Amino acid sequence: MQGFWETYMKSVDGYPAMLSFNATVSQNAPDEEYGYVAFVKVKLKSPTDEGLISQEDVDEVGFIEDRLELESLRYRHGEYVGRIITQGHINFIYYLKMDFEWSDTVAAAMGYFEDYTFELGSRLDSEWEVYQKLLFPTAREWQIIQNHHACDELKNAGDNLKLKRAIEHTMYFPTPQERELFGDFIQNEEFKLQKNLEPSEEIPFYGVKFYRIDVPFYRDIDKLTMELIDHSEKFNGQYDGWETSLVKI
Template identity: 30%
Template sequence: MGLFDKLYGKTNPTQTTSNSQSKVGHQEEWEFYFSNVNDKLGSIYVNLGLRKVAPIADKPNVVWVSIKMNNPREDGLSSQEESGLLGDIEDALVEKIISKHNAIYVGRLTSAGDRDLYFYFGDTTLYDKTISEVMVAYPKYQFDFGSKEDKEWGGYFDFLYPLPQQFQSIQNRRVIEQLEKGGDNLTKEREVFHWIYFKSESDREIFLEKIKNDNFSIVDKGSDKSYGEFAYRLQLKRVDKVDQNSVDEYVIYLWKLANEIGGDYDGWETSIEKD
């Protein structure tokens, strides 16, 4: 049973006429992140690009397909030996459902031994038949499905889409991936620079007081009205590692402190360090 099924239960969705998927007009931006789902570790893979066009009026129905894994890891995520076949099932479902129903695939959840795929539909007539036709090729896998009207795309925005802290972690990973492409070993300590912006000079001083014992050095303080509401800038640096766990720890720490006083953490950068 998919998570949406648990939240909504199964009902007959409203049926509307859908337009061509090519008319959605968004740039796909697929990302993954880890989250806590019903007190279980979950891996979410989602098309962030849809945030610019959703909710889509002619696709008001969410449809989910839940596949029970046969060999999940102990933590409930997919195992290496099964991930290839799960990918094949996902590809087959996505291709068939999109081509037959003009649906939009928005993302998936892997958690607690299940892989749940989520789509938004216009007309949901015979969607269950399409799913069953695909899954007949995979007789060793148990599956479930459901649908529900979701005009505001709450399933996408409130469940699949990352929270601000999770989105910051995704941005951290993007920078780290660029470092790796440059040959960085990530574990070598080096200066890491941070930019934070504030609405007032007093907010900036409050922030500095909060981090006074954290060994950050001030690189630059200034103000620029062209930045609009966040006119007071602060650039910091500290020697740190840049592996994912290390970066998430100190970046999210700074991000949270900035948010507490209405500031805006604007990102970090560092040099590529090789062996």
Template identity: 25%
Template sequence: MHNHEEDWRSYPIESDDEMGFAMTDLGWTEAPHSHPWCVRLAIELNEPGPQGLGSTEEMESLSAGEDEFLEAAAQAQAIHVARVRHGGEVAWFFYAQSEDIVESLGQVAAELLQRDISAGAQHDPEWGVYASILPSPAVERWMADMQLIDTLEKHGDPLTVEREVIHYAYFDDLESAEAFAADSEPEGFEVEIREPDEEIEQFGVVLTQQSAVDMDTIGAITQTLSERAAELDGEYDGWECALVKGPGGSNN
């Protein structure tokens, strides 16, 4: 139907000092003009708990009905883009060809989920609601860190063993690249500045340091480097390292 590859990711969100979680299809890079209506269907959780996220048992009890409900939405040509748990409710977001789908889709959801449904729609041809649900730069960085850490763990890496970790950042001008390098060098990084070439048109800064890669350690480093790069109108582009195996750590 559209030139789109699904990329469902789960990540934390924070609003009004309350924690929440979103499960979002990040694969949409352009808003389909054929689906300009944002449809929101929501239920209140029976047992929201102190954080308003509901219990595992309640979410599992909804799962079978949710699968059928989402299948019905797909058959009605509605595009499911996100599910958000926050503030004692679960909300599903869709984009549809017409607002006329709201009533029928709400009825199907109520029947399959066995819950009262709050349903509404708004004209949103630019998919602004979808954009508002997408992860912030800080959350994107956290997701990237976690993805790499998960890969290392699956291969037996203890994470807490120090090893050579290489970080990358890019800038439009040499002055910014040099400033980023100068600010980072006192923190124990070996620094290399790379000139633009045919593949990468920006100035690159490569930082190398011995460090562990558990989330507490690497997360603090990537947060500092990301914020520093952003202050210089640059972009931090992640890190890489060799796999270390075993309790004492042996490179592989």
């Protein structure tokens, strides 16, 4: 897969779904050159009880993904932007310059995988709504992605993520008054204020750093950061992430 990719979980039409998206193309979305969205929906042989991919399908699905991308490059008309695994199927999503050769592209790729059944389709999507509204994460989903990257880094360094320690957070506000009101509020939630960050050319907002003793384990930090985002919105603020020290005991 070309570009920088991210993966996360969400609910799609009320069912658990695993989404992967090409984050690199977000810098140019919507791309006027690629105005058609196209998909290939492949039925998994042995999905999990939740309708997600099992180990039995992983390797073969990887081969299908590579073959689709190879044929798309050969036809020189597609850009691979994401995939969605849900309800026992995997959907590969592309944006195309024109869609009249899409069926030929898919047929050339899926001819190597006769054991898998599939559907295909395409339509005009010049605003890239499928990418921007379905594949690309919301602010909360993006924060969870960043949380899990940070947890992975700590875990790989030998950290015991279930041990409490000081976790420092950063928040930004349009005005010093909103920052001050938030500071009063967050102290009532047992956080301690660390320092204010004044506007600069790089970040023209009023920031504050604050911390509390908490657990940085995956589900715990997800719950905490979602609560902080909720709190920030009450004061017109924007949450800017967290950091903590390594604890190996």
